Amino acid sequence: MSAILKATTPSAPEKILPCPAPCSNENNPELLATQDSSSYRSLYEPLVNGIPTEPQRSAAADFLRDSLRDTPVGADDLPSSGADLMAWMEASMQAVHGKYQHYLQTRQSGAPRQYFANRSHALYFLRQVAPTKLVDGSWLYGLCAYADNPRLSDLVVTYLEELGNGDADKNHVTLYRGLLARYGLDPIDDLPDAHYEQGLIQLALGWNAQEFLPEIVGFNLAYEQLPLHLLISAYELNELGIDPYYFTLHVTVDNTDTGHARRACQAAIDAAPRMDDGGEYWRRLRAGAKLGDLGVGTLDVIRGFNIDHEVVRIFSHKAPAGHGAHSDFCKVAGRKVNDWLADPKNVPAFLAALEHGGWIKKNQPAAESRFWNLLQGDRAEMFGVFSPYELQVIHDWIRGDASGDGASFETTTQAQSTGAVAQVPRRPLSFRVAERLRLAKGATSSTNTLSPASNEHQWLDTDLSLLREQLPTLGPAEQRDLLVRAMSPALHWTPAGLMATKAFIDRTYAV
Template sequence: MVDASRVECALPDSIDGLAAWMESSTASVGARYQEYLAERKAGAPRRFFQNRSHALAFLRGVAPTKMVDGAWLYGVLRHWQNPRYADLVRTYIEELGDGRADRNHVLLFRQLLATHGLEHWQDLPDDHYTQGAIQLALAAHTDALLPEVIGFNLGYEQLPLHLPITAYELNELGIDPYYFTLHVTVDNADTGHALRAVQAVQAAMPRVGDPDAFWQRVRNGFRLNELGASTNSVIGGFDIQDEVERIFQRKSVAGHGAHSDYCRVAGRSVNDWLSEPSQIPGFLQALEQSGWIVRNAPPQESRFWRLLDGDHAEMFGVFSTYELQVIQDWLRGDASADGAALVPPSAAPVAPEGTTPLRRPRSFRAQQRLDSARNASAAAAPSPESMLDVDVDALQVQMAQAPDSQTLARLLVAEMAPSRHWMPAGLLATQRFVALAHV
């Protein structure tokens, strides 16, 4: 809170100007997004993502925040019977997708990470964890920090310009933008979370106590949104050379004793090069100088790439799909701005033996329409009750044994915690809570 107090606050000095502030902010974002679209239509390059690797690195970089999406409101849930918090409770329920797997925000983001080989994000710098830690702290101390929770929610639920631009460019690069487009729609200022956030402030303002002091605490909570790594700083901080070096440094821990000594680079064995992560920049430079790596050229021209990809690739499986994408774009240099994605050999068109061709990405929505036409009878997601899950079985027994609605509500709220709501038992609990509380 001390750090937040030093941040300039965009909110008006008085709550009386809050509704007008929201309307002005929404109009400004809409106008600037239309300017962006006009620039792109006129031929301007993507504003955020240099290539596909950049976009995927962004998803990895914001994972600590997205994995606890909505968590700041969890502490309000146990006060669901107080009508003053109805908008906050409803917002949390919608963050959980009303218990639907295809709308639960955390589950959607986890699936997005898994699709692109981005599960390993735990070594990110500390500032990438700040926002997630703030959200969890607010969830754990809601009763003491209610005005700050409401203020944080007010800031988080306003539509920022980066959200529609991110969705647009992810789609353009063939990456599912649904997690982001979902937030564009639910955060709208007409009937969505942005409006509810304003209404929540108005409903919670003291009628008996000191409304001015309460409003100042709301403003402090609003400022918390500005701490730590942000969407814009994560995007702006990407450097593909640094990312390649990080990937190789990570691999060196497991790989420094796994190579034979017959292959030498610049007079040193590969095991020797990999023995210290700090040697990786020099190792990459030596690979380039010795011809193993050819920069600013198709990947297949690099002997090293042919060890990773294609028939009989001796290092197949060492790098994840994300890591291969980064290496591919690094090798291609400026040509990677076309957004070409990796194509698994089994799905690729005919190409020279031992190589994987590149392709310009079809937009995600175009690919989705094509896939839907091919798979018109695709099965719907199973209900939580139908899944083989010991927690679901135990929860069903406990729900049946609950002696009254208050006991049942406490049981359900426990399963709707930030660490659990996205799992089958949490989805089931959310569905039952919606039915119980009529929210």
């Protein structure tokens, strides 16, 4: 008998499919050694990279209990009963729309961007929030096993929509992974541990649905309402020429008419007990709603950007690879570059020496810095050393205040190669305008080009092979169990997960 036949719910700890490790350190003893076993990330990783074991799920549940205990009672704007939920949702939406209109008016009258000082600031934001975005929707995962209960159907449908109903170009995690790859924001292996807290909360809820149903309903209720920061982020990303689709998609799917925001209210009403519980359900729902406020929030991340610190971080992270890679002739301020890079602590002094030695000319066009020309341009000796994101940060750091125009480092590179540095446009095109121009020239859409092909016959994938092999050998209950496992946070965005999502929808909602 295979392991599959023993498993009946997603809470069972066995591993059926070999799971991919999108940002796992499982095979990296050095990174593992640096991870505190009580860190958020050490709890997060097993929940996102596979089917967690019983002790791992139980540790996540303990973490949730602690988080709920630490969450202050009251101090939310939720109504005191489900009867007022729809009115509450409408009022919240009106308030957000009003603030957004005010934002637009100030921008149209010449106010600067409110969130992102330059392009690297926006990309920094996308990278820092990745641990949360890469588990988007996961708080609802545990309800898939109970999809037959009509009182949970709004929540299950919401989860399926987070998964794009099995379409790669609508799966929220696939879209975010595409965004990271497209702008060179990988790897994300050195983010502060605090950035994993919110993602851990979401995963912990998803893997412990039986114990935390009211909290899941409450979390979903608060999290699916349209926040102002989503609207402003999307607006400013587009303005900086960065694909805002992941964010605009959430503006549309969270809408209060038919979207996730209304569905979340309906789900809270549907799941409420008909029998008297003395107000316990509503109390727990409100506590769950507050879990979305824990961890490092969107505005905290945006305010936390300091380009000097980010440049130092980038060089410090690169130092171990660069140490020993330079010849003895490479010297800055009379000291060998290999020596400078021997200890990441030298990085601030090294950068200062580069500046004093004229290698870097701050507050000038990047192409006027000899150091920049080593990184980019024809026959650049250090081409490929820095990722596209890192190059953008260095580019904006060198340019100083002028980087507020949002220019991409690629524009500078193109201008260098054509000798047209003086003609670099002062203001880059917004993403949407650039996309329209590209399409008018006959190009295909660049949005979501990194998503897996929509034709599953083109997929070559180990989990997909296993799924196809195992599914026909099982009875109906075990088949559904396997599909639910393949729709877990570790797998739903992969070819196997996308196929499983479609098969699950066919079986669950077939008429």
